[in-house]
Amino acid sequence: MKKLILHIPHSSTIIPSLQGYVVEQDILNAEMGKLTDWYTDELFSNPTDVSLVAPFSRIFCDPERLTDDSQEVMAKFGMGVLYETLDNGDKMREVTAHNRAFILENFYDPHHKKLNSSVLEQLQLTEKALVVDCHSFPSVPLQRALVQDTNTPDYNIGTDAFHTPQKLIDFSKDYFENLGYSLGIDTPYSGTMVPMEHYHKNKQVQSIMLEVNRRLYLNEPINQKSESFEHTKSVVQGFLAGLRSL
Template sequence: MGRHGGSGRAAGFRVVPGAADSDVILHVPHAARLVPPEVRAKLLLDDAALAAELARMTDAHTDLLADLAARTARRTPWTFVNLLSRLVVDPERFPDGRESMRSVGMAAVYTRTSDGAVLRADDPVEEAHLLDRWYHPYARAVTDLVDARLAVRGRVTVLDVHSYPSRRLPYEIGGTGRPPVCLGTDPVHTPDWLREAGRAAFAGCGGTGLDTPFAGCYVPLRHYGRDRRVTALMVEIRRDGYLVEPDGPPTDGLAVLAGALATLVDSVDAAADDRTG
């Protein structure tokens, strides 16, 4: 599979291979705006309201940021990119009662918008259909990639690439901080060395916060809480640092932040080499 290989829009995601000796997967779940026609037909917003919601909720250009970081890093990481909007399904949410965002209608299948309006009917049958069509295949593919890297390297680090608006949206139930870069952690899967590597990599980007406004990081459910060979860190970038808000063109900040992300990738691989040596 070549540098631009992948699984295609029919699957809803793309896998971009990295170096055989890389321990890093860049996961980009919320960069896309695509809503398939059959899903759009079930959304209760008119076109203008849908466009506004996509502007608020899409982590615009984070796919470009991850791609630039991958091309800049000394050892090319693997990249997993969601090609569909999170309004189709959100692959980062738990698909069951563990998901805290269900309280605001934003579990794996959203029924409410970022300001609390009705997005789609609260229909368990439709939810199950969307999970079967999009969520579970996506989750299996990420799991398979993690397992493949574990088989080769014995460990893997998932760096979850996100962004968030400079002004708090009504749906948010997390922390109130708005740092230029937020690092989301997990008590099992984010070791101290990885957290500190994140802080060091983004030290020149205006400052970092920890688990505010968003906490946690993505780990496939098969490994979550069980396999410490899988480490993870979420990188949330405040949007005014790299684009014209809400979802306008990138600014010069994109290259700066991509360079910092590449530095983090290099730090992870160097730490893995040190542990091996």
């Protein structure tokens, strides 16, 4: 049976170690309030597909970032694989070489090994693997967001020219527009997760990102589920079912 690989990197609020943090807990909590992709594990997970949920907060380690700061665009803002600044630019954490190596070895690398293993298993079973990169985004852009347009779409897909076939893009456009939703394509967020082992090497590994505007399912900024949560979940699950059938 075809199973999607649901990569859910930013739903956790767990900080496994406070070593190096230079701000108080209330500031960390406020930052997580802004940066966490709230309830995306619930919106996307289902009994059919394989869910890979990062068990740590992105402000501790961001598994979506490249580990080489020279190749990671957000590193220049202090928000590379290990965040060192808050969204407003203030210092949040001092990262030593030792602490960086420890976190990458014990948190980042194991997460990516699980992702790789899931992709390889699907390739062995069906000769293809489809990764869905699962996110949400605030209705008002973060200060460090690369796109500052406040007229944000309801949903946003991110693509990769090598790993996202046109049929996935066409299906996404038809699906959301037929339901009456606006869809951004690589805006305000672009790209999608592909394991580095296969990145721009294996077209049998496909990937697409789905970003859900938090106004559709949350009461912002308190980040509580709104009355529309279950409906939004059904829309997301319908999208996943459609991808499965392609």
